[in-house]
Amino acid sequence: MHLAQHSATLAHRGLKLSHLRLLAALAETGQIGQAADRMSIAQPAASRLLAEVERIVGAPVHLRTGRGMVLTPVGEALALRAQRIQTELRDAARDIAEVAAGETGHVRIGSVTGPAIGRVLPALREVCLHAPRISAEVKIAGSEQLCEQLLAGNLDFAIGRLPEGPSRALFDITPIATEPVSLVVRSSHPLISKPKLLPADLSAYDWVMPPPAAILTRTVLERLRAHGLPSPKQVLATDSFLMIFALLQHSDSIAPLARTVAECFASAADAPYRALAIDLGIEVAAFGLITRTGAILPPVAARFAAEIHAQPKGTL
Structure with missing residues (x-):
């Protein structure tokens, strides 16, 4: 399957911004609880989002360890994209604010x-x-x-x-x-x-x-x-x-x-x-x-x- 086809499949299967935000938070914290706090949601809700990601992707994105969890190579790849998307969204929000204020x-x-x-x-x-x-x-x-x-x-x-x-x-x-x-x-x-x-x-x-x-x-x-x-x-x-x-x-x-x-x-x-x-x-x-x-x-x-x-x- 080509990369473009796989990307389209992820979107069609229901991959959402909230899923990407969770992966980005997990990459930074390594703890499901801390990731949930960053997203201002309860830990069970974060766990459900994680399970949804693995169902959509069709592969494990995390492994539990004694100290928390680590992302699998699939999870790391998604998390890297998620972090870039969040950066782009922050930049877009700043651009919109500057346009609205007449600063650009x-x-x-x-x-x-x-x-x-x-x-x-x-x-x-x-x-x-x-x-x-x-x-x-x-x-x-x-x-x-x-x-x-x-x-x-x-x-x-x-x-x-x-x-x-x-x-x-x-x-x-x-x-x-x-x-x-x-x-x-x-x-x-x-x-x-x-x-x-x-x-x-x-x-x-x-x-x-x-x-x-x-x-x-x-x-x-x-x-x-x-x-x-x-x-x-x-x-x-x-x-x-x-x-x-x-x-x-x-x-x-x-x-x-x-x-x-x-x-x-x-x-x-x-x-x-x-x-x-x-x-x-x-x-x-x-x-x-x-x-x-x-x-x-x-x-x-x-x-x-x-x-x-x-x-x-x-x-x-």
């Missing part, structure tokens, strides 16, 4: 750029510090793309804003914070050394912003109009931060960027970029944590979501 697993997060730097990155650092068995992937994109990915099941949740139109009903959102905007230029820009910077001074320069439909662009233009300023010249429209920073470095362009982004790339003394010393009060509408309507986050995703909420505004 994989999370897929989508975010617009500002919150990705100001909230998702610090949350990732904090969670992984205390739960190193967690892994994460973060997709950076515009809110509409993130919502599409969320509906497709490619993300657990997103940090952004709801799309316009009827598709908004497909999502739940928990608001987190508004997004202040800074005006960023290269460190040697002419406006950096200007003693008193006025809003009108900004009109002499080209601005680089996302395409016209983007919420950042619309917010900037509305705020400029509120200051009585014309729409700025815009030679390049892009939502690529690589392109934006490359253009800033090689021109006198001005880029409106989320303040968390500006603080990350333009605050160090030797940074190649600077935030202009002027505040036009540009603040993009609140972003939030977006999920599919009625969705329940897995424990690891829920842990990340809570940590993102808990991040102080502007944390880096």
